[in-house]
Amino acid sequence: MNLFRRAKALLSTDEPSAATITVAQPPTIAQPQAPDAAPRHLLVPAEAAGDAESDALRHRAANALVGKHLKRPEPAAVDPTPPAPAAEPSLESTLTPEPEPEWRPVALAANRGKFFQSPTPVGKGFILEREEAKAVLNDWSIPYSDVVRPYLTSEDLAEDPRQQSGRWIIDFGQRELDEAGRYPRALEIVEQRVKPERDTNADESFRTRWWLFGRPRLPMRAALDPLKRYAVLGSLGRRMIVAWAHPWIVASNSTMIFAGDDDYSMGILLSGAYDTWARAGTLEGDLRNTPTAALATFPWPDPVDARQREAVSTACVTLYRRRSELCREREVGLTRLYSLGWPEANPDLAKLHRRLDEAVADAYGWDPSIAADQARILERLLELNREVAEGRRPYSPFPAAG
Incomplete structure (x- = not known):
């Protein structure tokens, strides 16, 4: 049963608390507030996650619907001698159900080992x-x-x-x-x-x-x-946290690891494309970077030419350096940096995020305008996951070492 059918059932009750239901998603680090229209598909985890995990995360996929408000119609006033009963608006006219997702993302074989x-x-x-x-x-x-x-x-x-x-x-x-x-x-x-x-x-x-x-x-x-370094991803939280770590450092089990040390890969992980994918299958904006929920299913750009790879790498290095400078200058962590008046308080950092997102969009072969449109990002990534999983598209995003 999808979110809207459950909402319809709830709104049919007489409980005052059920009068209004809001499904909303906060803006991501690298993206402005999402557009008013909700994505056509709800992103859900790979079936390989197991029944219990899949069911739980499938409910979290409701967060991919952005800014939808569902209201129960007010009952008509009671009149002991009404000339004619006023027609109540039907639930069907006040609820706009989304179609069932056509495809549930699956883990991609080429992502294993990363x-x-x-x-x-x-x-x-x-x-x-x-x-x-x-x-x-x-x-x-x-x-x-x-x-x-x-x-x-x-x-x-x-x-x-x-x-x-x-x-x-x-x-x-x-x-x-x-x-x-x-x-x-x-x-x-x-x-x-x-x-x-x-x-x-x-x-x-x-x-x-x-x-x-x-x-x-x-x-x-x-x-x-x-490796000379590796990427660590915060596994829970309202913000997408990714940083480099030295191999000597042991990352706790509250984090995820990406086994790569190149700036291009870090750029993809810092991009709005990955943030949107990870957030789409979550509840109330809380990110869960588990392999089945996001990392193993995320379709990386492929193929990518040298120019595209260099553009993402350069944008990533510039963004990462400026982010680090701001944290040190203000003595704040990443959570506060991206919470205090973002993005107005850090216009230069916001500009660097947009530049990275546009470079990543180009690596996918998308128009730059898509970089600021979460709904279109989700649609395209979902279709890309499907094409790769069904063998309709070659997919080898991680070059062999050496």
Whole structure:
């Protein structure tokens, strides 16, 4: 049952609270307020997400309808001797139902191996405050920096002016217990704080390998190993948060990872096109950058020529640099930067976002005007996902390494 049929059922009740229903989506970072007309399709996640997740996210897809107000008609006044009953407006005349989506996006095979959920420690005892980590790292007799690393969370991405971590974490990677013993101070902390909790865990592997992260994400580690940096995406929140991180940094499980270090890819992730796609399947504007909800289904531009790639890269570098400068100058994180009078308070940054969005639109082969039109962006991305999934369009957006 789609949103409008559910709204119709609700509005037919006698509850005063059901008199008006509003479905709205806030503006994105890179886009102005969405146009008045709603998209023809509701973006929903891949079927591969699983029934429970798919059902939940399918309801969140209602957020793709922008600025629609649904009102129950007021009842006619009661007149004991009316000459003729006044005709009430019908629900059909006050509700404009959207058609059912013709296509539900699916995960694209070529996107595999590029996006990952960050590691899950399974045990708060792995995490160290700054001073405790400093004390361990200052023991120069042992290279503790091998296993004591900065720990970057979604909150750090959103609130820290430099998008840097505030805490640290002990991460033994896949070292066996005897190897972990080469870092005695770190292992002692984990044994005292993590092992007691793990000893009662129902998962046997968590109990027997208590010094290791519960979900270390080995494919992710292999993908990041040759890179000079990687992109971290805040997985929840009203703002699209993307930033670079050094491979030494461990991103928390509240984030997602893109295994790429080129400015072109960062430009696509910072664009209004990706933001629109990610936001379209959400509830009340909250972004959920899970592989099935957005990253795995998102159709990247392909093919892209050298000129288009360079244009996106250049726009991205300029935007990212200016964004970082403003955060440092004002000592604010990205959330505040994009909340305080945006975009009027930062016209130069807004202009750089528009330039990036137009470069990305060109990479897709779209007219520049589409860069500011969320409805048309969704329609085209949805059709592109379908063409790729059905084998009607070649799709290899990520060049092989080397």
